[in-house]
Amino acid sequence: MSLKEFQQAFADLVANGDFCRAVKQNPELLDEKYVLTSLEKDRIIFLLQQSRGIGTSCMLYQINRFTPLYDLMPYTCNILGERTREYTRQFWAYYPKSNFQFKDEVMIFSQFLLEQIALGNINHIPILESLVNLEMAGNCIRFAVTDNVPSQAVIFLESLGTANRLLFSRYDVVQMLAALDQLGAGVPVDYEAIAAVNCFYLVHFTDRRFAVQMLSDAEATAIIEERMDKAQLNVLLATLV
Amino acid sequence: MNDFVGVGILYNRSLDTLLDTVPDAVDYIEIIPDTWFSDKGVGAAGRFDMFPAYEKRILELGQRWPLVAHHVGFSLGTAGYFDEAYLDNVIRLQEQFGFLWNSDHLSYSKVHDEEVTEYSTCLALPLTFDEEVMEMLTGKIGQIKEKVDTPFLMENNVYFVKFNEEKYEEGAFLAELCNRSGCGLLLDLHNVHANATNFNFDRKQFIDSLDLKDVVEIHIAGGNVIGEMYLDSHSGRCNDEVWELLDYVVPNCPNLRGVTFEFHESYFNTMGNEGILEQLEHARAICLKSKNIVCP
Numbered sequence A: 001m002s003l004k005e006f007q008q009a010f011a012d013l014v015a016n017g018d019f020c021r022a023v024k025q026n027p028e029l030l031d032e033k034y035v036l037t038s039l040e041k042d043r044i045i046f047l048l049q050q051s052r053g054i055g056t057s058c059m060l061y062q063i064n065r066f067t068p069l070y071d072l073m074p075y076t077c078n079i080l081g082e083r084t085r086e087y088t089r090q091f092w093a094y095y096p097k098s099n100f101q102f103k104d105e106v107m108i109f110s111q112f113l114l115e116q117i118a119l120g121n122i123n124h125i126p127i128l129e130s131l132v133n134l135e136m137a138g139n140c141i142r143f144a145v146t147d148n149v150p151s152q153a154v155i156f157l158e159s160l161g162t163a164n165r166l167l168f169s170r171y172d173v174v175q176m177l178a179a180l181d182q183l184g185a186g187v188p189v190d191y192e193a194i195a196a197v198n199c200f201y202l203v204h205f206t207d208r209r210f211a212v213q214m215l216s217d218a219e220a221t222a223i224i225e226e227r228m229d230k231a232q233l234n235v236l237l238a239t240l241v
Numbered sequence B: 001m002n003d004f005v006g007v008g009i010l011y012n013r014s015l016d017t018l019l020d021t022v023p024d025a026v027d028y029i030e031i032i033p034d035t036w037f038s039d040k041g042v043g044a045a046g047r048f049d050m051f052p053a054y055e056k057r058i059l060e061l062g063q064r065w066p067l068v069a070h071h072v073g074f075s076l077g078t079a080g081y082f083d084e085a086y087l088d089n090v091i092r093l094q095e096q097f098g099f100l101w102n103s104d105h106l107s108y109s110k111v112h113d114e115e116v117t118e119y120s121t122c123l124a125l126p127l128t129f130d131e132e133v134m135e136m137l138t139g140k141i142g143q144i145k146e147k148v149d150t151p152f153l154m155e156n157n158v159y160f161v162k163f164n165e166e167k168y169e170e171g172a173f174l175a176e177l178c179n180r181s182g183c184g185l186l187l188d189l190h191n192v193h194a195n196a197t198n199f200n201f202d203r204k205q206f207i208d209s210l211d212l213k214d215v216v217e218i219h220i221a222g223g224n225v226i227g228e229m230y231l232d233s234h235s236g237r238c239n240d241e242v243w244e245l246l247d248y249v250v251p252n253c254p255n256l257r258g259v260t261f262e263f264h265e266s267y268f269n270t271m272g273n274e275g276i277l278e279q280l281e282h283a284r285a286i287c288l289k290s291k292n293i294v295c296p
């Protein structure tokens, strides 16, 4: 079905400026990827000659694809700062096809960042891993994700209810959130001032705000092993609201 | 049936105070249902899921104003696929909220692989004004019209590139599409202004190339230049050219039912409630020169 291929080619070009340049230089590349009529191939070549229009389309693709990520992971994007653009580009190369479910996009972007951190490719922000996990916990609550969470640090348990998660964090979440609110007001983050804790938190997320409660190891273990007394658990959960 | 409903607004949450304090500012409210539910994707169980709080809000709005639905997810221009589950959801929404009419866009925003997994193009991409596209759209609109009783409108799109060797000019394509499929036209005057600015054609000549009997709704909005082109960013107040076009076009649309002001929530502060009221009043003053508002 040729029109379908033509639409795919146009969409692929708008999603990838490098591909636009490559095809403009060598239109035969189109034959390797798509089955097009000669008119459709002509039309792609004609499109690529309209550099203002194709440039604007590529720009809008990037803005429209980035906006939901920023909206759903504001702390992570803020702390990555100017380098967000670089990492989203790498992410789009790794995961070129965006779908309409922002849930998938944001989960896969989070997973991508965690992998890059684990590989040592992103190592200039000590709290980044903890922050990505925290926002992932928020997005799991927002999108009601209970299984296949792409991080072991975010745990769903029936006993906690759908609006809460257990989160393992290397850094103090309350101090991280305070530092990030300051960053929003233009104050740089002092990483030295954020305590390394390596412990579990209860996390609640509603109306774009987190409420968290640090847990002792004994409390966390009792919750995970589902042997915490219900009344005690309710007391802990009540501190989140 | 073709009574003029008046001047409406595309709903966003920044409007709540204005709507509460000056409910007469609008005669109807247009909503984009897609922003009120989550879509788990083609084939997913319980695919469309609306949060109860959102559902309640739409019902509240519907008790106070007539509602109109402007869909963004049909992607009717996508070749080789018609999203029947999306249509089923539109039917459900129609039954629940009783929209005066439904509309979507003359573009494609989804592509799909062989398994019909959808991918977003991240922007609405233009269609070629050819026979193949005409036939495809006519078929799909026919399927919608078979199941949804209210008028179904297609909106003229903004585009940043042009195609060569098309069978139809845009105006002729829209006229023929309405004629063949029975859809109405949602004439976005700001899109006309944006395309005319970027491709240097005469706005009124374009309007004259349409069949204005098809026009059921008009969109008005503002935009701005970003980079090298003028964008349909819905960035607040309407431009003078859009007002001029509205004045030109309204008296000549015998089946017009509403004029809708669109702005993006993030630009609320550029206008404030006063500025929004001004836009609505300006639109109403133009309409009342040739139309009487009739409550549906």
Ligand SMILES: [Fe+2]
Pocket (backbone or CB within 6 Å): B155, B188, B219, B262
């Ligand atoms: Fe519009």
